[in-house]
Amino acid sequence: MEPIIIDGTAKTPTVKFDSTTGVMEIKGRSIPENSIEFYKPMVDWLDEYAKSSKDQTVVNVQLEYFNTSSSKCILDVFKKLEAINKGGSKVLINWYYEEDDEDMLEAGEDYESIIRVPFKMIEIVE
Amino acid sequence: MSFDINEYYKQLNEGEVLLSYKGSITSDLISNVLEVIEEKLEDLNETSKIRKKVYNVLVESLQNLFHHIDELPEEVRGDMESKFGVLVVSRVDTNVYKITTGNVVTSGKIKFLKDKIDKINSLTADELKDMYKFILNHQKLSAKGGGGLGLVDIARKTGNKLDYNFENLTSEYYFFNLDVTIS
Numbered sequence: 001m002e003p004i005i006i007d008g009t010a011k012t013p014t015v016k017f018d019s020t021t022g023v024m025e026i027k028g029r030s031i032p033e034n035s036i037e038f039y040k041p042m043v044d045w046l047d048e049y050a051k052s053s054k055d056q057t058v059v060n061v062q063l064e065y066f067n068t069s070s071s072k073c074i075l076d077v078f079k080k081l082e083a084i085n086k087g088g089s090k091v092l093i094n095w096y097y098e099e100d101d102e103d104m105l106e107a108g109e110d111y112e113s114i115i116r117v118p119f120k121m122i123e124i125v126e
Numbered sequence: 127m128s129f130d131i132n133e134y135y136k137q138l139n140e141g142e143v144l145l146s147y148k149g150s151i152t153s154d155l156i157s158n159v160l161e162v163i164e165e166k167l168e169d170l171n172e173t174s175k176i177r178k179k180v181y182n183v184l185v186e187s188l189q190n191l192f193h194h195i196d197e198l199p200e201e202v203r204g205d206m207e208s209k210f211g212v213l214v215v216s217r218v219d220t221n222v223y224k225i226t227t228g229n230v231v232t233s234g235k236i237k238f239l240k241d242k243i244d245k246i247n248s249l250t251a252d253e254l255k256d257m258y259k260f261i262l263n264h265q266k267l268s269a270k271g272g273g274g275l276g277l278v279d280i281a282r283k284t285g286n287k288l289d290y291n292f293e294n295l296t297s298e299y300y301f302f303n304l305d306v307t308i309s
Contacts, residue, residue: 010157010160011157031160031185033156033189033192065178065182065185067182067189068186068279069189071262071275072262075262075263098174100174101174101175101178102175103178103179103182106255110255110258110262114259114262114263
């Protein structure tokens with residue numbers, strides 16, 4: 001299965017999804033006006049990955065900003081991960097937030113309370 | 127016309143204005159505004175906490191305009207550009223900012239907006255969090271990418287009440303003004 005590798009822009013994050021390692025990364029800013037287009041390939045990719053997932057799947061989410069349009073798409077990605085976690089792979093979501101960014105920590109906790117996947121909140125100290 | 131947009135815009139530009147704009151709200155405009163404001167906030171040496179809040183609220187405010195501005199009939203539009211909106215970002219005090227947005231809405235939307243904002247303003251921080259999570263988990267994104275979360279998110283991040291009013295333009299069209307304070 002082909003990996004997803006997308007370079008970040010001012011409005012969209014860097015994305016790396018690799019089925020051979022089971023490591024996925026979303027990093028940067030996610031503030032496009034319409035996020036559906038941007039996130040659809042990731043949701044589709046996870047559907048494919050679910051069929052032959054690694055024993056362990058690690059998802060690193062390190063966002064500096066994300067808008068409310070992205071927040072729903074990120075939830076869709078997490079829902080796929082929830083299904084994968086129920087299936088053959090142990091999933092861990094590492095949610096990174098910058099020191100003092102309580103809003104970003106709280107956003108991670110919102111997802112943690114909705115999605116049945118283990119989360120680890122990781123503070124980035126400068 | 128009972129409400130004068132140019133006069134209103136002039137009044138908004140009093141005080142310490144970081145950026146003011148009236149015209150078409152496009153994707154490129156949003157990118158440019160965000161870039162300019164990010165640089166200005168860096169120069170002002172505000173805390174990263176307030177910079178992030180201003181940036182976040184600005185993204186949601188602009189994208190609310192982008193998603194919800196209606197095309198207006200010729201007689202209402204006058205000299206306004208298509209997708210016309212107003213944005214003013216001002217610094218009220220150290221670590222206190224105000225973001226004002228304005229756009230024309232049909233009279234049919236007033237009740238929906240009033241009800242939504244009054245409801246948001248009546249909620250505590252915990253209730254806003256619950257409302258946010260409920261909408262996040264239960265409401266689908268529109269085809270345009272809006273999710274009905276923008277105003278809830280703004281209220282949650284600022285911790286302040288949303289201040290709004292509707293000014294009459296014609297019998298069918300009103301100017302919707304929204305003031306958000308970040309402190």
